[in-house]
Amino acid sequence: MAMSFEWPWQYRFPPFFTLQPNVDTRQKQLAAWCSLVLSFCRLHKQSSMTVMEAQESPLFNNVKLQRKLPVESIQVVLEELRKKGNLEWLDKSKSSFLIMWRRPEEWGKLIYQWVSRSGQNNSVFTLYELTSGEDTEDEEGSRFVGVS
Amino acid sequence: FLWTRGLLEIIQTPGNQQRGVRVYDGEEKIKFDAGTLLLNERNHECRMAISLSQTAFIEEQEAGIRKSAKIAVHLHLAPCNKEPGPFQSSKNSYIRLSFKEHGQTEFYRWENMPGRVRTVGILGIERKLKGKRKKTEKNISEAFEDLSKLMIKAKKMVEQGDIIEDETIRFKSYLLRALTRETYGSGTQYHMQLVKQLAGILKAPLEEWGGIMSLTEVYSQEMELLSPDLVHACKMLEELKLPRRLSVFDSGVMIIELQYHKEEEMLASVLEMILEKGSLTSEEFAKLVGMSVLLAKEGVLLAEKMGHLCRDDSVEGLRFYPNLFITQS
Numbered sequence: 519m520a521m522s523f524e525w526p527w528q529y530r531f532p533p534f535f536t537l538q539p540n541v542d543t544r545q546k547q548l549a550a551w552c553s554l555v556l557s558f559c560r561l562h563k564q565s566s567m568t569v570m571e572a573q574e575s576p577l578f579n580n581v582k583l584q585r586k587l588p589v590e591s592i593q594v595v596l597e598e599l600r601k602k603g604n605l606e607w608l609d610k611s612k613s614s615f616l617i618m619w620r621r622p623e624e625w626g627k628l629i630y631q632w633v634s635r636s637g638q639n640n641s642v643f644t645l646y647e648l649t650s651g652e653d654t655e656d657e658e659g660s661r662f663v664g665v666s
Numbered sequence: 667f668l669w670t671r672g673l674l675e676i677i678q679t680p681g682n683q684q685r686g687v688r689v690y691d692g693e694e695k696i697k698f699d700a701g702t703l704l705l706n707e708r709n710h711e712c713r714m715a716i717s718l719s720q721t722a723f724i725e726e727q728e729a730g731i732r733k734s735a736k737i738a739v740h741l742h743l744a745p746c747n748k749e750p751g752p753f754q755s756s757k758n759s760y761i762r763l764s765f766k767e768h769g770q771t772e773f774y775r776w777e778n779m780p781g782r783v784r785t786v787g788i789l790g791i792e793r794k795l796k797g798k799r800k801k802t803e804k805n806i807s808e809a810f811e812d813l814s815k816l817m818i819k820a821k822k823m824v825e826q827g828d829i830i831e832d833e834t835i836r837f838k839s840y841l842l843r844a845l846t847r848e849t850y851g852s853g854t855q856y857h858m859q860l861v862k863q864l865a866g867i868l869k870a871p872l873e874e875w876g877g878i879m880s881l882t883e884v885y886s887q888e889m890e891l892l893s894p895d896l897v898h899a900c901k902m903l904e905e906l907k908l909p910r911r912l913s914v915f916d917s918g919v920m921i922i923e924l925q926y927h928k929e930e931e932m933l934a935s936v937l938e939m940i941l942e943k944g945s946l947t948s949e950e951f952a953k954l955v956g957m958s959v960l961l962a963k964e965g966v967l968l969a970e971k972m973g974h975l976c977r978d979d980s981v982e983g984l985r986f987y988p989n990l991f992i993t994q995s
Contacts, residue, residue, distance in 0.1 A: 536979040546995055
C-alpha cells in the first residue's frame with residue numbers, strides 16, 4: 519500500500535536545507551521539517567532509524583536539488599521531534615532513534631475511541647485482534663492495521 | 667565611542683559643500699587649541715572625547731559661528747581628567763559636529779601658515795596621530811574600558827531614539843578620523859559621500875568594519891598606515907561605489923528619520939531585485955544596483971533579519987531567496 523510520497527513544496531526550496539538564522543523563519547522551517555519526517559516515516563513504515571541512515575536518506579538529502587541538510591541541522595530537527603514527543607533516542611550516544619509519527623498518548627486515545635465505538639469495552643483482546651481483525655476493517659479501525 | 671553614538675549622516679545644506687567639522691558641546695562651541703581641548707560645559711565624556719578628538723583636532727582652530735549642518739552626538743556622562751588644559755563637564759548630553767560651509771577656507775589658511783608642513787588634512791593629522799599613536803591607543807583602550815557602561819547608556823539613548831548603537835571600537839576611532847578629517851584638495855563631495863556611506867554602515871555587524879577601514883583608506887590616499895589592523899583592513903579593500911545623494915540635516919531627530927529612510931530604501935531595493943531574479947548573492951545584488959559588496963551584504967542581511975529573505979548556504983555559495991517560509995504558510 520505504498521503510495522508515492524508527495525514531497526512538500528519546501529523540499530524543492532534550497533533554503534529548506536540551510537538552518538535559518540532568523541528565529542521566526544527557523545520556527546516555520548523546523549515545523550515543516552518535523553512534519554515531513556513524520557509523514558515520510560509513516561508512509562515508509564519506518565519506525566526507527568540511525569542518524570547515519572538519516573543523512574543519506576532522500577528525506578534529508580535531495581539529490582536532484584543537490585542539497586542536503588547538514589548533520590548538525592538534522593540533529594536540531596530530531597531534537598525538535600523529541601521535544602514534541604515524536605522521537606525517542608534508542609541509545610545514549612544518540613546514534614539511533616525511534617520515530618513515533620503518532621505519539622503513544624494519541625494511540626491510546628484512538629484505541630479507546632475505537633474500542634468504545636465497537637462496543638467491546640470491558641473485554642480483553644489482543645493486539646493481534648486489534649491490528650488485523652475483521653472488526654478493524656472499517657475505516658476507523660484500519661488505522662490500526664500495520665502498526666507495529 | 668562618541669562619534670558613533672551619534673548619527674553619522676554627514677549632510678549638507680543644499681547646494682553647499684561641507685568642509686570642516688566643528689564640535690559643539692551641547693549648544694556651545696568648544697574652544698580648543700593645539701594640544702588642549704577646552705570645554706566650557708559640564709558632564710562631558712571627556713576621556714574619550716579628549717583622547718581621540720584632541721588628537722584629531724589638534725590642528726584645528728576655532729571658527730566663527732555659522733549655521734550649518736550638524737550632527738548630534740550623544741555622549742556618556744562621565745568626568746574626565748586626562749587631558750592637559752582644563753575642562754569641566756557639560757550639562758549637555760551631546761556634542762555636535764558642525765560642518766561649516768567655509769571651514770575649508772580656515773583650514774587652508776591654517777595649512778598655508780608658514781612653518782607648518784602639511785599640518786592640516788589627512789596627512790597632517792596622521793603624522794600627529796602617528797606620533798601619538800601609542801598614547802592614543804592607550805587612551806582609547808582605557809577609555810573603552812568604560813564601554814560597558816557606555817553601552818547601557820547608549821542602549822537607553824537608542825530606545826529614546828537619540829543615537830545609534832555601534833560596537834566596533836576600531837571603527838569608532840577611524841570613523842572619528844573620517845569625520846574630523848578636513849578635505850584638502852578636491853573631493854569634498856566624495857568625502858562627504860564616503861562618510862555618509864560610513865554612517866549607513868553604522869548599524870551593520872562587526873564584519874563590516876573592514877569595509878569601513880577601506881572607506882577611511884580611500885578617504886585619505888595619503889594616510890599612513892598606523893596599525894597592523896589598518897593594514898589588514900586595507901588589504902580587504904573593495905572597490906567602493908558611493909551614493910549620490912546627500913541629505914539635508916536639520917536636527918538630531920531628523921537624522922534618525924533619515925537613517926531609517928535610507929534603510930527602507932535599501933530594503934525595498936533588495937526585495938525588488940530578489941523577486942525579479944528569484945535569488946541573489948550579495949555580490950550579484952551589488953553588481954545589479956551598483957553599490958559596494960559590503961554595503962550590499964549589509965542590505966541583504968538586514969532584509970533577512972527583518973524576515974523578508976531566507977538563505978541558502980551551500981558549496982555554491984550564500985544565496986538569498988524571498989522568505990517563502992513565511993509567505994507560503
